[in-house]
Structure formats: C-alpha cells, structure tokens
Amino acid sequence: MDYLSLELNLAQLHRSIQKTKTNKYSDIRKESYQTTLLELYEKLSNEDFSTMSLLEIIDRKKIIDFTFQSIQYLDNSTLTITPFEIIFCLEKILSFWIPQHNYIIVTSLDNNLNSYEINYSLTLKEPIHQLIEDRYGITFGFRLIQIRMPRYYVHDYFANVALYHELGHFVDSKYEVSKKYVISSHIYDQTISPEANGAKMTKRYYHCMEHFADIFASQYIGDSICLSLNYVSHNHSSSETHPATAIRITKVEAFLSGVTTDQLVTDILAQTKILCSHDLEIRFKDLPLDDFDNLIPMEIDTDVDLHSVILAGWKFWRRRPNSLIEKLGKNIVYKIINNLIEKSISNYIIKQNWNN
Numbered sequence: 040m041d042y043l044s045l046e047l048n049l050a051q052l053h054r055s056i057q058k059t060k061t062n063k064y065s066d067i068r069k070e071s072y073q074t075t076l077l078e079l080y081e082k083l084s085n086e087d088f089s090t091m092s093l094l095e096i097i098d099r100k101k102i103i104d105f106t107f108q109s110i111q112y113l114d115n116s117t118l119t120i121t122p123f124e125i126i127f128c129l130e131k132i133l134s135f136w137i138p139q140h141n142y143i144i145v146t147s148l149d150n151n152l153n154s155y156e157i158n159y160s161l162t163l164k165e166p167i168h169q170l171i172e173d174r175y176g177i178t179f180g181f182r183l184i185q186i187r188m189p190r191y192y193v194h195d196y197f198a199n200v201a202l203y204h205e206l207g208h209f210v211d212s213k214y215e216v217s218k219k220y221v222i223s224s225h226i227y228d229q230t231i232s233p234e235a236n237g238a239k240m241t242k243r244y245y246h247c248m249e250h251f252a253d254i255f256a257s258q259y260i261g262d263s264i265c266l267s268l269n270y271v272s273h274n275h276s277s278s279e280t281h282p283a284t285a286i287r288i289t290k291v292e293a294f295l296s297g298v299t300t301d302q303l304v305t306d307i308l309a310q311t312k313i314l315c316s317h318d319l320e321i322r323f324k325d326l327p328l329d330d331f332d333n334l335i336p337m338e339i340d341t342d343v344d345l346h347s348v349i350l351a352g353w354k355f356w357r358r359r360p361n362s363l364i365e366k367l368g369k370n371i372v373y374k375i376i377n378n379l380i381e382k383s384i385s386n387y388i389i390k391q392n393w394n395n
Contacts, residue, residue: 042088045096048103049083052110056080059110063118068143072181076109082175098170105167108160112145112185121146122193124384128349129206131342132259133184136210136317143181148190153271157205158185163212184209196349196380197356200260200267203346207255208248210315217247220310246282251307253287254294258322259346263353265291295321323347331355332362336379339387352380 060077064070083102091099115121126144133142142162161167162182171177186205192198211217221244228236256264265288277283293301294308311319326347330337337348355376359365364372 040093040096040100042091042096045088045099045103048100049088052080052103052106053084055107055110059113062113064113064116065118065121065123066143068181069113069116069145072109072143072179072183073113075177075179076106076113079171079175079177080106082177098174101167102171102174105161105171108185109183112147112183115147116145120148120193122188122199124194124381124388125196125199125202127388128345128384129186129202131345132203132206133209135342136315137213138316141181142184144184144186147185147187148193149187150190152189152191154187154189155201155205156187157208158187159209159212161185162209194377194381196352196377197263198267200256200263200349200353201271203256203260204252204264207252210255211248211251214311214314216307216310216314217244217251219314220306221247224306242279245280246277247303247307249281249287250290250303251311253291254304254307254319257291257295258319260353261323261350262291262295263350266353266357294319323350325354326351328355328358330383331376331379332364334364334375334379336383336386339383339390345384345387348380348383352376 056077059073062073064073079102083099083106086099088096088099126146129144133140133144162184168179168182171179186202188202189198221240225240225243228239231239253264253268268284269288272281272284275281275284277286281287290301290304292298293304299305308319311317322343324343324347326337326344328351331351337344337351339345339348355362356373359369359372362372364375367375
C-alpha cells in the first residue's frame, strides 16, 4: 500500500461525494450527518499523502472506507428513495427500547430478494469515530444504523416484516443480551479441546441471536414473522449461524402463546429483563378487518395499532380466498392491501405531526 493508491481512492471518493451534495432528505438529521461528512472529505482533500508513513496511510484508508460506506447508505435514504413509512415504524421501536439515542436508520438497496441485513459497524464500534476526532477534530453528532434491503421490496409491507427481525439484532447487540446470556450459561466441556469449546459457544451465541430477533419481531407483528420465515427459509436445517427454521418457529410460537416450559425462551426473556429498559412482551393487538373489507385505510390511534396494521394485512391476505374482493384477482388484491397498509401508516404520521 502506498500514497498513490490512497490518492486514487480519494479521487474515486470525489466522484461519489459530488452526487451526495445534491441529496435531499426528509430528515434534517441526515442533512446534518452529510454536512459533517463533507467537512471530513475537505480535510482529507487538503492533506499531502506523499509525506505520510505507512501507518498514517492505513488510517486514511480506514477513514475513506468509512466515508464511502456512509455515502452508500445516505444515497439510498433520500426523499425519493427511502421507504419512509416502514422506517417510521422502526424508529418508533428504536426510541422505545433505546430512549434519547443518537441513531439514524438509513437504507441500502440490493438486487438480491433475500438481502435483509443490519450493519452497525458505524454505530456501536467507536474506534473509527475516535480516529476521525483525533486526526481532524470532527465529531459526528449521530450514528448510522445501516439496513440493507431488497430493492424490489422497498414498499412491500409483507416482505418487510423482516426489518423488525433486523432491528431486534441491533437491540440485542446494543444491550448484549445474547452475548451475556451465553457467557453466563455456558458449561465448559472438558472432554473436547478449547477450540472446540469456543466453536460450540460461538454457534450457541449465533443461534441465540436469531431466536432473540425472532421473538423481538413477533412482539409487534405476531406470527407474520413465522409465515415469512417459513416461506423464505422453508425447512432449512441447522447451520453454524442459524437454528433450523422449524425450531425458530417453535420458539416464537412458545413466546406468543405464553408457554413457560420452553427453557430457552424463558431464559431469553429473563436476560432481557435484566439488561434492557423493557420486557419482551406482546405489543400488538388483533385489529378488526372491516376497513380493509371496505377498501379504506385503517384508523390508527396508537403506536400499538401502527405495527398491528401490518399483521392485519397478513391476516387479510390469508383470508383472501373467502373475501368479497377475491374476484378482483390476487395481483390487484395484493396491491390494494399493500397500499392500504401504507396509507394507514401515512395517515397516522400526518395526524401525529399535526398534533405535535
């Protein structure tokens, strides 16, 4: 690695940063973050890389990578691209579980239809922010929670129940629920090597994370997370990173039904109670489907209704074969339900803004 390669990387960043300057956002926090990012770029541009040591060049590469990654998500979170209504739902949950936070949910769109993923490398890992502050005296007032999602499902409220699961991963990582539970409950097996013990513990940690995220999502959207999971990952067996789909669904069903005989579910709930500001508990209700029957948006009055309307959409779709609008055809019915969910959430946002 030499300074000429670093200069090439900075020139590549220049091209991307010019486009970002024209971005328009619905959230002034993103504008603030972008302003700070542009200030950082100017500081980089004014440096003479040819005089730097290898360690300094490596540090600058980390900062350029950070800037590129931030730009990628900001460019996919503009006024015309961002899935505003579903992000509003997620931010409500985020503020509930982590009050007075400085996080911004941003999105990156992917052509892969199963590419739901959350990345908090710009959020919970502070060394890069400290490096920027030490080198340039620049402080970012916000941290980005980066959610990657399929481009074709941006405004699909059936597929996007997966985002509730992804947010569960963030809350879990923030409070280290799965990590501390696995560490506290792990029993060292003296019949196998330390490496094998470590691998066993890591696998258990990954599996616990998935169960926590599933249960976290089901608080708000009920068994729709199971319906989605059973379709996307039908009959998947256990792997190093994920439990078998059938087991994941069983854990969610145990939580939703209040079954107390499932030890893992009980342990996850107990650990959450110790570490978090809230319990894992049912936070949805069964909304009447009359409005959807009449092809009008639901009247949402509370945050509980806000998330429950997505569950209502799933329920309406599954009773579709017996509904009066079935004669319109499944494609039109899908479009109608999806639009009614979005309009219901949008009306609630307008009402809240008006009241505020």
